[in-house]
Amino acid sequence: MAITGYLAEFSLAEMFQFLEQGCKTGLLNICALTGSGVEGQKNHYIWFNQGRIVAAASSLNQQGLVTMIGQRGWLGDRAASRLSQTCTIGTPMGLCLKAQGALTAEQLKLLFYSQVMRQVCALFELGDGWFQFDPKVPLPAAEMTGLSAPATEVTLAGLRALKDWSALADKLPDSTSALISIIDGKPQLRLNQVEWQVWEFTSGSVSLSAIANQLRLPVEKIQQVAFRLVVSALAEEIPLIAEPISLTPETEPAELSVAPTEASAVSQSFLQNLVGFLRGKV
Amino acid sequence: MEIMRLVVTGPVGAGKSTFIRSVSEIEVVDTDRRATDETLMLKKRTTVAFDFGRLQFGPEMALHLYGTPGQSRFDFMWDILIRKAHAYILLVAAHRPHEFRSARRILGFMKQRSQIPMIIGLTHTDCPGAWDAENIAIALGYLDANRCPPIITVNPNQSASVAEAVIALVQHSMQGCLV
Numbered sequence: 408m409a410i411t412g413y414l415a416e417f418s419l420a421e422m423f424q425f426l427e428q429g430c431k432t433g434l435l436n437i438c439a440l441t442g443s444g445v446e447g448q449k450n451h452y453i454w455f456n457q458g459r460i461v462a463a464a465s466s467l468n469q470q471g472l473v474t475m476i477g478q479r480g481w482l483g484d485r486a487a488s489r490l491s492q493t494c495t496i497g498t499p500m501g502l503c504l505k506a507q508g509a510l511t512a513e514q515l516k517l518l519f520y521s522q523v524m525r526q527v528c529a530l531f532e533l534g535d536g537w538f539q540f541d542p543k544v545p546l547p548a549a550e551m552t553g554l555s556a557p558a559t560e561v562t563l564a565g566l567r568a569l570k571d572w573s574a575l576a577d578k579l580p581d582s583t584s585a586l587i588s589i590i591d592g593k594p595q596l597r598l599n600q601v602e603w604q605v606w607e608f609t610s611g612s613v614s615l616s617a618i619a620n621q622l623r624l625p626v627e628k629i630q631q632v633a634f635r636l637v638v639s640a641l642a643e644e645i646p647l648i649a650e651p652i653s654l655t656p657e658t659e660p661a662e663l664s665v666a667p668t669e670a671s672a673v674s675q676s677f678l679q680n681l682v683g684f685l686r687g688k689v
Numbered sequence: 690m691e692i693m694r695l696v697v698t699g700p701v702g703a704g705k706s707t708f709i710r711s712v713s714e715i716e717v718v719d720t721d722r723r724a725t726d727e728t729l730m731l732k733k734r735t736t737v738a739f740d741f742g743r744l745q746f747g748p749e750m751a752l753h754l755y756g757t758p759g760q761s762r763f764d765f766m767w768d769i770l771i772r773k774a775h776a777y778i779l780l781v782a783a784h785r786p787h788e789f790r791s792a793r794r795i796l797g798f799m800k801q802r803s804q805i806p807m808i809i810g811l812t813h814t815d816c817p818g819a820w821d822a823e824n825i826a827i828a829l830g831y832l833d834a835n836r837c838p839p840i841i842t843v844n845p846n847q848s849a850s851v852a853e854a855v856i857a858l859v860q861h862s863m864q865g866c867l868v
């Protein structure tokens with residue numbers, strides 16, 4: 408089933424986290440809305456294989472990679488097309504050309520950097536856009552270098568470069584929340600200095616505002632770093648209690664008016680009676 | 690009197706108050722007030738303390754239902770509710786992906802405080818743009834289907850549907866499943 412929505416509601420960072428964690432394969436189409444902050448192309452296409460980004464393009468004409476190779480003077484369009492005809496169906500064009508000696512491994516890396524890292528990272532600047540993820544679209548061998556990157560790695564790079572965070576303001580972890588690590592050991596992703604500093608506080612007990620105080624950084628900056636760690640699937644936001652236990656609301660039923668303790672167990676016969684009673688209501 | 694306490698939680702507008710009203714035999718203790726801040730965009734009134742509903746099904750047996758406050762502020766009330774509860778249902782509006790992160794925050798809060806049985810109830814699944822259960826589970830951080838709590842569809846406006854949801858939660862509790 409295709410997933411559609413707006414980036415203002417489900418941000419690109421959240422979408423990438425979802426696609427990576429769900430090991431999704433398919434095509435993500437992003438259509439920039441007018442006045443959304445990024446000039447140029449309206450449509451953007453990003454292909455995923457098992458949660459990793461394998462290609463990106465601004466059209467579906469299957470000519471993006473050939474054009475990039477041609478622009479760099481590494482191979483003419485006709486030569487590339489002729490060589491690609493000898494490729495096994497489904498083999499990424501980049502790998503095929505490398506196997507034939509037409510491109511080097513280093514050139515493939517440069518192509519992938521331009522095609523995916525640079526183009527996709529720029530999309531994080533989008534204020535809003537419509538998106539659709541279609542899991543039924545086959546992978547485009549002609550647009551693929553054969554290299555891939557985890558979606559969260561691209562997210563980290565894109566969010567680090569992001570200047571205007573206003574579109575993500577309501578997505579950021581609350582300053583009263585803490586972070587808790589959700590991985591075993593230390594992150595495999597390459598974190599920058601401030602990300603490592605915040606990572607040291609992922610015990611689930613220190614609020615972001617307290618972290619900001621300790622690191623002597625603005626709390627907004629810490630919230631942004633925390634968001635990066637969350638959407639990179641390294642940590643989870645844990646809300647902390649906002650107020651001490653001192654107030655008793657007038658509407659509080661007697662059963663809850665005591666200090667919090669664990670609930671006493673209910674009997675199996677109670678549960679069976681309850682199910683029987685509810686079945687009568689269905 | 691033997692009492693089972695169920696907590697109904699979820700982001701703003703997921704249907705918590707309606708859920709409790711649909712199954713309670715008493716007039717629900719209504720703590721809805723005029724919404725402030727971003728909640729106002731979704732609904733005019735929201736629960737500021739909690740909803741309370743009750744269902745007595747025997748001389749000495751009753752089910753109490755507590756709905757968590759709607760606005761995204763975790764105060765002592767949440768702590769009391771979750772610590773006294775026997776089980777809880779997390780309601781998630783399937784057509785509002787922008788609330789999935791809020792649902793995930795609630796889950797994080799609940800899981801850190803209590804290991805009681807829980808299920809996920811998807812509401813608004815027939816609305817345009819609704820996500821399916823499998824994808825919502827991923828968005829909520831359940832990546833392993835074997836470790837995912839039961840996910841059911843529920844219409845908070847229909848008593849029968851709410852009763853089925855409560856049955857699912859009670860049966861999950863009977864299995865002693867700790868999710």
